[in-house]
Amino acid sequence: MRILFVPTWKCNLQCSYCSLRTTTGADGSYQLSDRMLEGMRKDKPVDYWLSLFEKLPASQLELTGGDPTMYEGLVGLIAGLPSGWTWSITSNTLRVEVVQQLDLSKCLNWTASYHYHSGSLFNAGLLSIKKRGLHPSVTLVVTPEKITSAYLKARELSGDGYRVNIHRALLPGFSWKDEQYTDLWNGFKRMLQGLTVNIIDNIPMDYTGNRYSRCKAGRDYMALGPEGNEYRCFAHLLAGQPMSVTGTPDTCKVDCVCSYDIDNNKPER
């Protein structure tokens, strides 16, 4: 089983486009939803998770967040994973002091999500992983305003030998289908020709209209929230809809807009 695991909602960055940010303060400042704030006070301890994992079949944990490196006890959690378990992670990779302590022997993939305000610690984090024999890949999310910055960073990182995955941002109220943005995206892809980068083009063009009725979520893929609840997928976790104890519902009523879910489930309409 693949388990998308959010050990904490805490994050050391405050990105304006973060899907955890559901409200904006009167002064335009970053604000987490009440549910996320409440959730931050309820992170489960390492012992809770390890005893749950012992009862499950050997699985692959996909850690995300928030930023998983903000979870107190991550080093012990990874060191204590049961036999046969593996993990991968998506992290902004800025907490270099935590990254350096993690046992990477069961880590299948480190995805470093680059943010345009990450600063120089990002490259330091990447290097600290690479030096230990694991080759991280980098995800760059492109917005219309960041086309040039995205190109320059993609060129730098691919030149340094990192695998770079690039996809367009999914933003509420915004559509890449608008002609000017379609042209922008296609022009951006042409700019990338000649660079060794992976353009992920199966992300929907806009935030709505991608509701599916069937997928494998809740069967061979599920999500775990910091408060210990089980969810059918990341979209259900964000929506605060845990799996029912009577089993997985047949029809999904949540918009399927999370790249984690799309990558894991390839839902059918």
Ligand code: SF4
């Ligand atoms: S690094 Fe990711 S989780 Fe953290 S604020 Fe930015 S988008 Fe949100």
Ligand code: SF4
């Ligand atoms: S939101 Fe997507 S991944 Fe989740 S249950 Fe619905 S179709 Fe499946």
